[in-house]
Ligand SMILES: Nc1ncnc2c1ncn2[C@@H]1O[C@H](COP(=O)(O)OP(=O)(O)O)[C@@H](O)[C@H]1O
């Protein structure tokens with residue numbers, strides 16, 4: 568039996584701001600097996616961050632079911648979700664910034680201190696993981712004195728220190744140059760082997776995506792294609808929106824346009 572880490576069924580997310588509604592997720596299905604690495608790719612605004620927030624329980628879905636390690640998020644209290652997140656999840660998000668007044672080692676040991684590990688033990692583990700990510704020599708530096716790649720490795724060390732079962736990464740190689748991004752992904756690959764953790768990452772970088780077991784391409788709140796690196800891309804057949812009472816009108820059912828599935832933007836036609 569394959570153990571599932573994430574099981575999302577037909578999830579929808581609608582943001583309501585004043586009178587405006589944004590359909591950020593429009594029927595996403597996703598299963599992630601333990602130990603897998605899934606990459607989610609798609610243009611800005613297509614719902615990638617919303618999806619990670621909803622899957623990790625940082626935000627609630629409007630409709631649909633999210634199960635993490637067989638726990639239905641909708642049936643968990645906020646406290647249970649927070650505790651589960653602290654114990655089982657690691658986040659490499661750009662808004663989960665390092666605290667600028669703390670040194671690298673202080674930033675990294677923070678999750679352990681928060682979960683009640685004694686200071687001495689937390690410090691020892693932080694030193695070990697910083698050495699693992701190649702930052703043994705800059706542990707006492709504050710984030711402002713570190714390079715982009717070093718900051719990102721510090722963030723990864725902090726995300727992994729509590730040995731989470733699942734790591735969510737939003738643009739984990741964000742602004743880094745190609746060489747540094749490759750270094751980060753080599754590190755992720757090594758840590759994956761060592762920890763057997765599950766990774767769900769969002770990326771703009773196809774080279775990063777290709778390191779995953781599967782790439783899911785997203786457009787306007789839905790998955791439109793899937794690719795197993797090395798085996799080519801498959802378009803996802805999207806079923807009509809389920810509506811128990813109405814027979815879908817073929818004129819209004821959205822079918823993904825094969826011309827828009829590619830990640831590259833299609834240039835506008837030249838003016839007449
Ligand atoms: N907190 C929010 N309130 C209202 N709209 C939001 C909020 N967060 C995201 N959105 C909207 O939802 C859509 C998806 O956003 P997001 O998930 O951030 O996309 P991505 O990460 O793919 O760039 C966008 O149209 C965005 O403007």
Ligand SMILES: [Mg+2]
Nearest residue numbers: 615616617737
């Ligand atoms: Mg985003």
